[in-house]
Amino acid sequence: MQPRLLLLVLLCAGLLPACATLPPGERDPRDPYERFNRSMYRVNDVLDRKVARPVASGYVRVTPAPVRTGISNFFANLESPTVMVNSLLQARPTAFLTETLRLVVNTTIGIGGLFDPATQLGIPAGDEDFGQTLGKWGFRSGPYLVLPVLGPSTVRDTVGFAADRFTQPEYYLLKDMWAQVALTVVGLIDARAGLLGTDEILARSFDPYVFMRNAYLQRREFQVSDGEGSASGGEDFEIFEFDDEEMEDGAQ
Secondary structure (H helix, E strand, O other): OOOOOHHHHHHHHOOOOOOOOOOOOOOOOOOOOHHHHHHHHHHHHHHHHHHHHHHHHHHHHHOOHHHHHHHHHHHHHHOHHHHHHHHHHOOOHHHHHHHHHHHHHHHHOOOOOOOOHHHHOOOOOOOOOHHHHHHHOOOOOOOEEEEOOOEEEEHHHHHHHHHHHHHOHHHHHOOOHHHHHHHHHHHHHHHHHOOHHHHHHHHHOOOHHHHHHHHHHHHHHHHHHOOOOOOOOOHHHHHHOOOHHHHHHHHO
């Protein structure tokens, strides 16, 4: 889900003093703004611990799993136009037609995307976005960035994030600002609920900031290359995939 208030939170980032103390050792060349990024990571972490995680945990506790699945399906369906547009921009007509078929099936038979009959019919889901499109046409990722509220990114992915906003149906269908804000908030809660299982993993890591940075950059490299030439082969990212039972465990 892409928040409408992206510009506002990016402006807020400029108000953050870059005062984080850097740990000893060599600096990662992918992260030249590490001092600022660590400061922003700490701000995001406080917001997460005080607001996002408690809300997401409460959401998991009080909302039945089938309802949560339906909400997740709905937001995934909203992303299909973004995948379709970027599949075309990457000159991948088969992926475009596949995602178009998913959108039609899930929007009609799946009752507005609340159900996912496309997956049951063997129609795979894509995950293309404009950041990947830029990468596949040779644009480098640029420096690693931690955005306020939104978290890990790069210069290329931040540009892609803003561009993808114009491929989302709610941008055109919802003219009321508060309706867009409400939809964004629900989407963020749903997304955070899906990551509850990562909290323990981050807590066990020696440096959660470095762990998050490396995981994000490796995952994006894997997505841009479609897994070609990736040493991890995608296995490293299985730690971020959780079912409803694991989400409920994380909400305890």
